[in-house]
Amino acid sequence: MRERSLSGQLLRMGRASGLRAGGGHVRAVALLLATAVLTLGLTSMVAVHATYEGIELRSANRALQFKDAFPDRHPVALGKNDFDEIDGRQFSLVYLRPLAKDMPLPPGIDQWPAPGEALLSPSLVQALESEGAVGRYGKLVGTIRDEGLASPGEKYGYVNPTDRQLDKKAALSIVGFGGEKGLRTGDPLFVADEGKFLTALYLILLPAGALAVVAARMGSAGRDKRTALVSALGGGGRHRVLLNVGESAAPILAGAALGMLPGLCVMAAGNLRLPWINYWVSAADLQRWWWAVPVMGCAAAAVLLLLVCALHRTGRRRRTRATRLAAHKGHMVRWAALACPLLVVGTVWGPAQLDPAQYADLRMKLYNTGVVAAMATLPCAVAVGAAALGARLARSTRRTGGAGALIAGRHASAHPGVVSRLVAGVGIALVLVSQVQLKNSQFGESARAAQATVNRVGTSMLLMHIDAGVLTRQQLDPVLQRFPRGTEMIALYPPTDSAPGAAVRLQGSCPALQAVQLTCSREPTSTAVRSADQRIAEAVLWTSPGGERIAAQQGPVLPTGTGSAPRTVVLASSDGKDLPEAQINQLLRDALPLAAVTVESPGGSWLVGANNQVAHGRWAIFFGLPGVLIVALGIVLANLAEFLRFSHVVAPLSVLTGERKIYYSTALWTLLVPMLATIATSVIVASWLAMPQVSEANGVELSSGMLTATAGALATLAVLTWWWGSRAAQRQSSQWRPHGE
Amino acid sequence: MDGAATVEPMLAVTGLRYEVADRVLLDGVDLKVSAGQSAAVVGPSGSGKSTLLGCLLGLIRPSAGSVQVAGGDIAKMRRRALERHRSRHMGVVFQFGELLPELTPVENVALAALLGGSKAQRAYQRAEELLGELSVPYRGVPTGRLSGGERQRTAVARALINDPAVLLADEPTGALDAATRDSVTEVLFAVTRRHDCALVVVTHDAEVADRADRCWELKNATLVRRDPGVRS
Structure with a gap:
């Protein structure tokens, strides 16, 4: 009984310390976001599996059974499966002429069309309408329902050929639909393997894991102290766990609920069209796996709770790491900053000097190494620039009197390492996105040649x-x-x-x-x-x-x-x-x-295949872009905590002078301006680094839309960080008291 | 308990009471300090010194009583008015200085003036004058590289830059060695007299308390007059 009441008390104590935490509950929000993102990543895995299962199931149900595979059965139709393409993407058409009135039907249709008529999927009808060619395969007499399509957005059609179209000698005998031995048609021929998709999902899951660790460790100094205190007072692991769970459970559970929402909404509201990728997710598929969504929410919450309990130092505490950099670290940042432009120029110019026929592999390795090195040193270059400008900014306040500029300028000047850590996520995110996009827009050799031909002769x-x-x-x-x-x-x-x-x-x-x-x-x-x-x-x-x-x-x-x-x-x-x-x-x-x-077109079949590859590559970007944004968010959150620690020093002055807006102007120069400067610099660097890869003739180009979208998203993140940091610091300052530590 | 002065007091605390969770921390506290005079408040840990300081700064709202600073009762003021009044009439020196190590001493001192609404040129000029007066080497040295004594003198200069009527010092020598403590104490009392401020020093240190014009001990939630040289 006493033990139970102690447990409850420890949980309440943890909860109370979470509520009283300074800094506008930045950690609580970080934990909530981390759990939500992890839940979303895990439910996406479930959704991918459910979708593939659905594709397989429905494709099997409509598979064409040829007489060759079922020699004992009577043919019910003559025909063949064919392909066509719209916007460079291939899809299946099934041309069939029934031989009997009672021909069994595939799922999703009620009646086989008459000769010269077609039943098409809604997505194909829409695509044909946009080309003004609804009658391309014959008179359109209806659409195929979802249960007859591999996915709700599949382009697919059943056509009853005219007599002229039907070559009875060349047509194959069909005995029915469905079953194991049937021929799969439609999307299963064009979608990537499930394994590839699940691998692409790591682009979200890994950053989500990193964000979870960052969130768990935010403001760790205070908690480490508390943990050590509990240990010193004779508290065991169980007591520490209860304290930590009490503090973090609410935001983690809220995050899990938030992360489950999209999956539950799709189940309830119907098919969902994924933006940009233009793929329709079937609600029916997700409904079959409805139980997995809450399971994934619980799993994500369990992981986060495990992290907040495990990522604490219990024994002898290490010496707290000073925010001020040691001299040699400052030197390292300066050397790295100096190396950055040299690396960019070297990466763009160096590999190009090697003969592509002889050293293709070496060229690519040198280029990739250069990109990684440039990415790693770019934040240092921005930080050293900020340090130089920071000193000037601080001096300029003798004229302007800007208190925020004075504090931030001196901070940037004294701590280039801190600034480089702040902007690292943003810089890396932009360069990475541009590289992922470039790599995925690259065709194979033949497709590249085909595209070059099309570019030359149309x-x-x-x-x-x-x-x-x-x-x-x-x-x-x-x-x-x-x-x-x-x-x-x-x-x-x-x-x-x-x-x-x-x-x-x-x-x-x-x-x-x-x-x-x-x-x-x-x-x-x-x-x-x-x-x-x-x-x-x-x-x-x-x-x-x-x-x-x-x-x-x-x-x-x-x-x-x-x-x-x-x-x-x-x-x-x-x-x-x-x-x-x-x-x-x-x-x-x-x-x-x-x-x-x-x-x-010459080499057209190569192009169709390559377009399929590019479409698959878009999924990598679809998952990768949020992934890098999550990384950027994680790093921003970590640095937000650093800003809050730094702004704590300003609290006595701001409270005593009643000047609370100081945090907004300080954060403007400490957070927003360096991040925006990094975004601008990174766009330029990413464009330069892309130059050796870009080839208009081969259709490989850096997507300015994508770069702008990423830069825009990161700029929004920067503004959010500025606002959040300022507000949190302002709130934190209101809790300041002399001896109130 | 009355620090009665011959002239109109700059700080006048009357009947101050503060209680939290059925525990009375301050009860019927009276304190008056005039311009150019000083008062020391001593007391053991947990006696309520920090609470009293919080009430004097307007950071803690008392249950009863008034805190008149330069003629205005800050216990009754709304937040904005209180912040304005505090900015204009009060300065504080903390135990650890609470200075920004990256800024130069001049910038640290001028920052308080800038936040108080002074023009930039005037703020920097005044900061240099004060630092010169307090013998702090302020040219080209970041505050982080100053000695403990120099840092505290910088903190004194910062507290004085907005020409406060009342200067509060919270354990101003708590982090200093004996020799440095003496020099900082000397500067603190001398400079506030010169600038005609009412000084209240909250301290553990009897040596520091003995330098004040009057000394009080916070005992059983109230201020008790203590004679110089007497140790509790």
């Missing part, structure tokens, strides 16, 4: 691939004649043997050959590829790599008989302007058997 030249085996000239001719005016066609035959010097044969009408600067002659005219028109050179590059010569001659694009029909036809605009790719594709889609002829 869609003024397209490659048409013909599946000659399924098409007759009678089918092709009328379609080609309906191509938009100004579309010239040249048949392209790659060399039949791989002998060096073998020419790529081009054959077309005189106007077509002349549109791409080729000589019009009935006899083959040989030309070097490198001296040919840019569009022809690109066409050869992507169809006959290594081809050095071309032989052009006047002649029909489609010769009589299908045997010698070209596999590739170059489409080029007669005026050099872009061709209407969508219109040409629509013509082919409507008039020919499915996928018998495809038209794409």
Whole structure:
């Protein structure tokens, strides 16, 4: 009984000391934020797993069962799965012609569309509407419900092909939908592995862990003293735990509740569209895992409680670390500051001097090392600049009389190490974000070349691939004649043997050959590829790599008989302007058997794959950006505590003179101005460091939008820190009493 | 218990009472100190010296009684008025100086004037004059590098820069060795007399208390007059 009442008393004592804590309860807010962020990170893990499980479940339910896998069952439909792309992103379409009226249906639809009609996902309908092409796959007769889609935002469609589109010989027999042995279509083919996602989540979880440690240790000097006192009075570990739990439990539990809110809201309110990434999270998936959200909240709260109890020194206390820097530390900051611009210049210029063909790996290693070193020294450069300006600022108060400027100026001048720690998070966050964005916008070699080709020739030249085996000239001719005016066609035959010097044969009408600067002659005219028109050179590059010569001659694009029909036809605009790719594709889609002829930009398939990779990379940024902001917040909080300790010295003066606004002007110069200066400097440094990576031709560029957004978020954080620090210091000062320590 | 003076007192405490949690810390405390005069308050730890100082500064609101400083009763003033009055008429010297180590002595002293609303040029000029008067080396030395005595003299200069009517000193020599204590005490009493301030020194140190014009001991929640040289 006595033990129980002691426990209650210790908990109440802890709670009371938390409530009485100075500094505007900065630690309580830090603990709340840390728990909330950790809970959010953990519930995000649950959400990722639930989402993948849902994708797998619904994809399995609609999987196509081919006759080959179920030889005993009767076919119920003929068709094939196909792909299309919008905005460079690929998606699946299922073309099916039912063979029986009672064909079983996949989930999410009530009726199979009639020939020439389509049922599409809401997201695909929206995308087509924005392109003004709702009827691209036939008459739209409805949408697919969520239970039939891998995710609510999936682009997906069921189409009943017209007779012209359906090539019964080439179509595959379908016996039903669903089951293990079925063929998965749609998003599962395009989304990254679950493991990759969970790894990306570490970008939030690790900073959340760091923030938790910072929050647990904030204002530790007082608590360490209390812990030692309790120990000296004979209190054991259990008593210390009760004191610490009593002090921290309220903000931690509030943080856990706050962190669970987004997950619970999505469950209650419905599907959630993730901003920027444009992915829809299914509420139904989260509802299946509803119990995991409170479990994660409790886990986060337990971790934080464990940290606040474990991260205390109990035995012999170490000597308190002075806020004033030792002389050698000041020297280190100055040397690091001096090294910063040299490192930036060295990183931008140095690796570029090495031959990329021979030293690609070394170049990248040198560059990455340089970036890390520049990131590490950047805060020191800002701090040394602040120290120099601080002394001048303090001297200027002889004229201006600014008390805050005087205190902050001298503080910055005397403690460059403190300033560098304050701004480190902000500087590192900006450079890191820019580097993550750059790395994720980089394509593979082939995709980079494809993007370079598109950048050079746009869609003024397209490659048409013909599946000659399924098409007759009678089918092709009328379609080609309906191509938009100004579309010239040249048949392209790659060399039949791989002998060096073998020419790529081009054959077309005189106007077509002349549109791409080729000589019009009935006899083959040989030309070097490198001296040919840019569009022809690109066409050869992507169809006959290594081809050095071309032989052009006047002649029909489609010769009589299908045997010698070209596999590739170059489409080029007669005026050099872009061709209407969508219109040409629509013509082919409507008039020919499915996928018998495809038209794409040179290297288009590489680009689609790379765009997918880039989209996956956006997730890294999506998780990484809040991650670095959390790191910045953690460091800011730690330094806020330092500002509060420093401002404590001003308390007697401010109380006695009644000048409470002094904290706002001091924090302006101590917190806000150095942080804003760091943001500005870091934007410049990040842009410089990005220069060796940026290549407009390859589509690799530093996203100014992203840099601005990050800088804006950090500037908001700086303003918040300034306001919070000032207010907390002001409140702390109101508790000051002589001998009140 | 009356420190009655011949001229109008700058500090006049009458019937001061303060109690917390059924414990009476101050009860019927009276104290009067005129300009140019000094009073020392001594007493054992826990006798209520800090509470009395808090009441004199207006940081603690008494349960009853009045605290007249330069003609105004700070016990009845609202916060803004109290802060203004305190800034204009009171100065304080603390046990550990409470100076900012990064600032120069001049800046530390001028800072109080700047916060009190003085013009910059005047504040710095006056700070240099006071530091010169108190023999503090103020050129090019950060306060953190001054000796203990020099720091306390800087604190005295800072307390005087706004020309206060009342100067309160809270254990001003508590952190000093004997020799430095004597010199700081000498300066403190001399300079306040010169500047015509009413000085109240709260101290443990009998040597310091004996330098005051009058000495009181805080005993059983009230002030008892003590003769010089008498030890409790």
